[in-house]
Amino acid sequence: MESSPPPTFRELLVVFARIGCLSFGGPAGQIGLMHREIVEDRRWIEESAYLRALNFCHLLPGPEAQQLATWIGWRLHGVAGGLAAGLLFVIPGALVMLLLSLFYAMATGQAWVAALFLGIKVAVLAVVVQALLRIARRALDTALKRVLACASFAALFFFALPFPVIVLGAGVVGIFAARLWPHALGRHMPGPDAPERRPLAAGISLTLRTLATGLVLWGAPMLVILLVLGPDHVLWNIGAFFAKLAVVTFGGAYAVLSYMAQQAVQVHGWLGAREMADGLGLAETTPGPLIMVTQFVGTIAAWRAPEPFSPLLAGIIGAALTTWMTFVPCFLWIFTFAPWMERLENVRWLQSGLAALTAAVVGVIANLSLWFALHVLFTRVAEVRSGPLHLSIPEWASLDWRAAGLALLGAVLLFRARWPVWAVLGVCAACGLVLRSVA
Incomplete structure (x- = not known):
């Protein structure tokens, strides 16, 4: 299934405002809701990328569903998108x-x-x-x-x-x-761990x-x-x-x-x-x-x-x-x-x-x-x-x-x-x- 064109910033705001108001049911329900809205219905992000991001969020301290919402926003519209998606996920509750x-x-x-x-x-x-x-x-x-x-x-x-x-x-x-x-x-x-690769200096900075x-x-x-x-x-x-x-x-x-x-x-x-x-x-x-x-x-x-x-x-x-x-x-x-x-x-x-x-x-x-x-x-x-x-x-x-x-x-x-x-x-x-x- 091919991905759809990236959403506009306004579309991102509308969707995550909806998700933030409907995200009942704990992490499992919230992750499922975002999967349906972002991956299945709108195809803004590929399934494999969504699952990799979910695994990554499990590595981090804090609520994984909120971090996944932030990652989706970041992936689609950079830091501004991450802030918007993460805040809209939290503010209603x-x-x-x-x-x-x-x-x-x-x-x-x-x-x-x-x-x-x-x-x-x-x-x-x-x-x-x-x-x-x-x-x-x-x-x-x-x-x-x-x-x-x-x-x-x-x-x-x-x-x-x-x-x-x-x-x-x-x-x-x-x-x-x-x-x-x-x-x-x-x-x-x-x-086994992949060989160490030295990151670019710009990335570290x-x-x-x-x-x-x-x-x-x-x-x-x-x-x-x-x-x-x-x-x-x-x-x-x-x-x-x-x-x-x-x-x-x-x-x-x-x-x-x-x-x-x-x-x-x-x-x-x-x-x-x-x-x-x-x-x-x-x-x-x-x-x-x-x-x-x-x-x-x-x-x-x-x-x-x-x-x-x-x-x-x-x-x-x-x-x-x-x-x-x-x-x-x-x-x-x-x-x-x-x-x-x-x-x-x-x-x-x-x-x-x-x-x-x-x-x-x-x-x-x-x-x-x-x-x-x-x-x-x-x-x-x-x-x-x-x-x-x-x-x-x-x-x-x-x-x-x-x-x-x-x-x-x-x-x-x-x-x-x-x-x-x-x-x-x-x-x-x-x-x-x-x-x-x-x-």
């Missing part, structure tokens, strides 16, 4: 998430809101378990991958090791495995300028906060945390949620475990990347420590700062490394490290599933420490029968009836309100 987060902050404490989010949280639990099973079936096709998944789960759940350590450790194992056991991570790894410009833009808000508010203000802590998060978010949104929840709830104390589950529920109901849940955390954290601003203004600033620190690196990675895409795809050790990391992500998502289950189904969860062990143990008498019943309903609708996520969320939310009225 960011605006909706901001409004929902502010509403949540204002309405916290009202009984009907708690009942509504009870249903949403248990539906999200079923969605996370579905993601775990789907990724595990695809990723754990060798014994070494299954070992890495179990090891990452144990490291998180039993020892509370930092997520970046697990990511780096899995990558190192994959790199060494590529040398020692060539087929331990699957039989579809690239062949352009890459370095792009990287330097992007880093300056990324850090500019943090410099303003440092000079105006100082390093002890909550906005500085928010910016620093999400800047670190942006460079370790390999494996998609579900992989990093465990680390974010651990830090935001247990370390920073910005919100509670059940509120973290509420935020994920809101992110599931909005278009755009699921990692937009970071904006919810930034909004609530700034709302609750607003000085010298009003809570509303602080919440908006916190949301904007979080979104900036989360998504600017996505543009930076694409504009810096896309020109070298084919070279990176053929580096054997890099692909092996990514395969090992993907296997470890299964264990990370399993930990997230169990963490959500404990804090959604039980009202009291004890944190027990004994030497290096760090366990979360529920008090069985605190089991919430309403949450357990709704969780079972959500699982049946999602796994047996195969309802779409948005329908399961809506039904469980409505049932939560009904249970409140009955109670």
